Amino acid sequence: MPKKVDPEARRHEVAEAVFRVTRRDGLEHASLRNVAAEAGLAVGSVRHYFEGQTDIMIFAMRHFVDRVGARLLEHVRDRPGPGASADRHVAAFEAALAELLPLDAERREETEVWLAFTVSARTREELRPYAERLYDQTRELVHKVLTAAERTGVLRDGVDADTETERLYALVDGLALHSVLQPGRLDAEGLRAALRRHLDEIMPRAAGR
Numbered sequence: 001m002p003k004k005v006d007p008e009a010r011r012h013e014v015a016e017a018v019f020r021v022t023r024r025d026g027l028e029h030a031s032l033r034n035v036a037a038e039a040g041l042a043v044g045s046v047r048h049y050f051e052g053q054t055d056i057m058i059f060a061m062r063h064f065v066d067r068v069g070a071r072l073l074e075h076v077r078d079r080p081g082p083g084a085s086a087d088r089h090v091a092a093f094e095a096a097l098a099e100l101l102p103l104d105a106e107r108r109e110e111t112e113v114w115l116a117f118t119v120s121a122r123t124r125e126e127l128r129p130y131a132e133r134l135y136d137q138t139r140e141l142v143h144k145v146l147t148a149a150e151r152t153g154v155l156r157d158g159v160d161a162d163t164e165t166e167r168l169y170a171l172v173d174g175l176a177l178h179s180v181l182q183p184g185r186l187d188a189e190g191l192r193a194a195l196r197r198h199l200d201e202i203m204p205r206a207a208g209r
Contacts, residue, residue, distance in 0.1 A: 007049060010049055011049050011050075011059060012063060013039050013041075014035060014036075014039050014041070014046060014049065014050065014056060014059075014060075015056075015059055015060040015063040015064075016039075016063075017035050017036075017038040017039035018030050018035055018038075018056060018057070018060040018113075019060065019064075019109060019110075019113045020038055021034050021035055021038050022112075022113050022116050022117075023109050023112050023113055023116075026116065027057075027116040027117065027119075027120045028120075030053070030056070030057070031053060032046060032047070032050075032052065032053050032056070035053075035056060054126050054127070057117070057120075057127060057130075058127070058130050060113075060117075061117050061127075061130050061131070061134055062130070064110060064113060064114060064117070064134070065133075065134050065137045065138065067110070068099060068100065068110060068138070068141075069137065069138075069141055071099045072096045072097075072099040072100070072141050072145070073096075073141070073144070075092055075093075075095050075096035075099065078092070080092060086153075086154045086203070089149070089152050089154050090149070090154055090199060090203045093145050093148070093149050093154075093199070093203070094195060094196060094199055096145050097142070097145055097168070097172060097195060097199075098191075098192065098195060100138070100141075100142075100172045100173075100176060101172060101175055101176055101179070101188075101191045101192075101195065102176055102179050102180060102188075102191070103188040103191060103192070104188070108179075108180070111176045111177075111179070111180050112180055114134070114176075115177065115180055115181075117131060117134070118131050118134070118135075138169070139165060139166075139169050142165050142168055142169045142172065143161065143162070143165040146161040146164055146165055146168065147161050149161075149203060154203045155202060155203060156201075156202050156203060156204050159202050164202060168198065168202075171194070171195070171198055172195065175191050175194055175195070179191060
């Protein structure tokens with residue numbers, strides 16, 4: 001009897017293969033044939049789940065946002081209860097935002113793939129709407145952290161969550177970009193220190209922890 005295949009699981013396998021090919025060889029080499037070979041599948045099998053390379057790229061970009069977003073939101077959902085200290089709350093928000101930084105091998109790979117996608121979208125019109133959506137969804141994740149901090153009462157008085165979302169996302173985005181483009185100049189501890197310094201400015205009750 002033929003083995004039953006979970007279509008969604010197979011699509012995710014292909015997305016992970018796209019990540020590996022993109023990181024190793026560049027997005028321009030993530031052809032249908034190369035991705036199929038990386039996933040250990042026949043080209044015809046991949047075509048069963050995707051219409052072509054563009055369809056694969058779009059699904060991979062969505063998979064990327066879902067994977068990062070799930071980790072970040074897990075930190076937000078699992079933050080300390082109402083009676084916890086401000087320091088504990090801010091530490092939880094910091095851990096959530098750190099998911100957007102290349103602090104380990106997995107997150108560095110994700111950042112490199114994200115960069116490849118966004119650069120490619122500049123010249124590939126069919127990918128541009130999805131790159132913009134990726135930006136919007138990631139920005140929304142940052143906004144969720146800030147609004148949660150506001151509800152918790154640890155956001156400094158006078159800080160507007162909407163305006164701060166743009167500033168904080170620009171900081172995190174810039175740190176990730178510089179870390180990937182200039183490896184060795186800013187290590188994981190440097191990334192954490194820069195994020196922590198900024199959070200200490202907008203959540204001052206956590207300063208000095």
